[in-house]
Every structure is written in C-alpha cells, then in structure tokens.
Amino acid sequence: MSEERPVSLAKEPEKEPQPDVTPAGGMAVSSSAARYEPEGVGGQEPAGRFWSVRRCPAAFVALVLLLAAALLLYDVASVRADRPVGAWRRRLADEFATRPLDDPWVIAAAGSAVVLGLVLIVLALTPGLRGLLPMRRDSAVLRAGIERRAAAVVLRDRGLQVPGVRAVRVRVGRRRVRVRAQAHFRDLHEVRADLDEVLEDGIAGLGLARQPALTVQVRRPKG
Template sequence: MTTAAPTPTPVPTPVPAAAAQRGTTTVSERAVRRIAERATTEALPGRAAQATATVRGRKAEVSLGVTLPYPSSLAEGVRDVQRHVVDRTRELTGLDVPTARVNVTSLAPPRYSRAPVSPAEETNSPRTPRRWWSGRRTPVALLTTSAAVVCGALALDLIQVHTAHHAAAAWRVSAVHWLSGNGPGDPAVVIAGGLTALLGVWMIVLAVTPGLRHRSTVRTAAGRVDAAVDRSAVRSLVRDAVGDVPGIGAVRVRVRRRRITVRARLAFGDRVEASAAVTAAADAAVSSCRLRHEPRVRVTVTPEPVWQPPTAPDVPSVPSAPSVPTTPLVAKEVDQ
C-alpha cells in the first residue's frame, strides 16, 4: 500500500511596505539644540554654550553663543567650532545643516599676555572694516509697521467703497476736507512738513552711518573673517589688568572709540612708580585686544585719603672721630 506524501503548504512571500506606510522620524528643535550644545562642549572643553535651532523639513539652522579662550586666534576658534558642530549635528540627526552661526559672547583670558604674531601674518592680514554696520531693526520695524497700517487701512476702505458700495470712512473724508481747506502757509501744515522732514533726515542718517558704536573691529589674519570685540570686554580687561598693579585700589575705566580713560586710586606705594605701572598695564591690555584702531590711553592716579608718601629708609649715622683735647695757648711775655 502506497501512501502519498503530504503536499507542503505554500508560505506567502512578504510584500514590502510602501514608503508612506513605514512611518516618519521627526527630529524636534529641542533635540537639535541639545545636540548642538553638546557638540560645542566637545569643541570647547570646559566652556558653557547656548544654542538655538530651527528645523524646516530636512534642513536645520543652528545658532550658538560661545565663550572662547583668550588670547587665541579668534577666526580659527570660530571656524573649528562651526565645523565640529555642523558635522556632529548632521551625523546624529541626519538633517542638512548648511552652517552654524557662532556669536562670541565673551572671552576668558588666563592672563593679559598677547599671543605672539609673526610679522608676515601682521603684514599680510586682510583689510578689516573700521566699523560694523548695524541692522537697524527697530527703526525699520517701526517705519514698516506704521506704513503697513496706513496703507492697509486706506486699501481696505477703498475696497469696501468700490466693491461693497459702502460710504467712505469718516477719517478719510475728514482728512480730505482738512487738506482741501489748509494751504502750505498754515501753521499745522508747516509743523507737519517739518516733522516729516526731520523723520526723513533721521532715516537718511541711519542709512549712511554704520552704527554699533559699542563694538570695535579687531585685526584678523584669516581671509573673509571679520571680528569685533565689545567695548565692555575691553573695559573689563583694562580694569582687571590695572587692578593687579600693587598698591592700586578702586579702578574706573571708560572706553571710547578713540580714547580710553583710566582713573585709579592709590592706596600705598610711590605715586610716580604706580602711575608708570598702571600705564604699562593698560597699554599691554589694549594691545592684546589687537584693535584695528588702538585708542589713546589716558591714566590718572589719585591717592586715597589714607595714602601716605613712602618714607626714606633710615641711614645709619657714621660715628665721628674722638675729639682730641686741646691745650689752650697762653701767651707769655719774654723779657729781653
């Protein structure tokens, strides 16, 4: 008797799911920000960093606020941070990160010694702009908002008049009547014209002046890299350098574009020597900033109320030779 072998049950072949049915992976802006901050910490060990991130589809924009060591090459430090943050963020998130915008918030100098710069680097350094131009965001926003409100109200009223056959707005009718009844010589028209002219002059001045007066440009040796330092940072550097001079108490520093004024109080020591030491410390701190326009340093050292001029050291007196007693001369009359 022959038994037929059971026929195997066919196994269905799995059909791959369509791309739309596999799900999507969304990387939040918070995750990108944390990854960028971590990458910045890897590039700058021991330095705190703040980051902001914006994700649009498969593209991420990253902005960083970092503290760089000083003295060091500012351009190279920014470039290294940008490269590392972009590579790590792109690797860990899978998003397209074109670049990272780095904002140097502060510098952390170990001491006020200037980093050595070769003469060739100093000579071949590219031209740095004298001043940074401001974006003028607040004036532009105010002007744009006011113009948009006026033009929008006028356009809306015209649309309602011509499409919905509404009566013209009361403010537009009043404005037309007032303009038709007042000539160029009326005081109100003269005042309005003067204010408009002043507004125009103000906008022209903002357009042709660079602004950002609180920042000073720095000489850099890297191409297509512009660097600037905040004047508050220069003030802190000069104040700390002068404060390390022996005998100096309170220090006040005022930084302007062309001049730096240093007022120091002397607690003890020689006034002339302290003034020379304060001048040397302030000049060294300003030179270490490598400003394109090095301002003149003016130093004033004022003694404290408790200051006393240093006394001269006591010189030991030389003992005088013992006095030799002298015999008084007595004139004698000699008999002839």
C-alpha cells in the first residue's frame, strides 16, 4: 500500500434514496448512483492515476535496440576493414530478394511485429497500476494511494460489524464497489440498509480522489 495520510471531510455526502428490490430467492439489492467528486476544488490538488514505471518493457526494447546496433556496427566495421562479408548477410539479402510477400514466414513475422508494436504503444500511452486507487491530494508534493485489496479488506471488516451479517465479500473497482453479504438473522432489507450506511461511511473514510458507487446484495446462506 502506498503512503497514506489522514483525510478529514468537511461534511458527509448526502445520501440518495435507495430503491428496495427483492428478487426471487430471498435477496435484497441496493445500488447507489455513481458520484464523482470534481478534482482540484476546495483547495485540493487534482489527483490523477498513478503511472507504471514498466521497467521490463523498457529494458526489453533497450536490449533489442542495443543488439541490433551492435550487429550493424560490427558488420560495417568488417566491411571497412576489407574483410569478407558474413554468410548471414548474403543469406539475409537473398531471402529479402527472393522470398515473396505472401510467404507464411513473411506474414507471420510481419504480424508478430505489428502485435508487438501495438502492445508497446498501449503500454506507453496507458497509466497502468489499476490495482492502486489515488487518494485526495492536499499538497502538490505528496501523493497517496491505496491498493484495491486493502480497501476491500477495510470495507469487509466494516461490513462484518453490522448485526446479522454472517459473511461479506467485497470487490473494489475504480468506478464501483460491489458487496455481497449473507445474513443469518434480521430482515434482509434492514441488514441491507445498515450495510449501505456503514459502507458509504467506510468509502468516504478511505479518502479516495473519486468516490465510487456502491452496490450491495444481501441474501440468506444456502441450506
């Protein structure tokens, strides 16, 4: 988990009315609309996503370029020194001159190069680190984040404190938090309402830069 710092909220977010839905099978479901707090307001610095360093792809590209440059430099030096041209160079020139473009090996090599290039472009243009959620920024020199698994553990522990809850499963995404709980006593709608309140407070207490929406499902354990 990245470096965290306490976050104080000026006021609690207003709670929207939750629809009560009771599908067949004894289950209570609630879903809150997605609410994204604008960044860079209230004296806070905008908090964007963390960018991955991606050392392995960068090292791979650098190694390939280094080997290609070393091979080319060696060939040029051999020609300048009046040494006979290597057999690999003659064979490569013959292959380029005689092999047709519809040859399976040529198509496979071209397709592999295109796929590798697209992968490198995607890695260069996307931030990555999807498992790390940015937190609110109060300073331009300090950034904090929390891992999704750590946030899920915090919310799960908060959910287990609700009376009647037997088990809780939490999945934290960038836009939505999905919670599935089992209640062995109390009315399902009462348990779900308490879970909504507790988990919304828990999400607000995480200090995320963007507050995700909350979806809660409560059902009876099987058997």
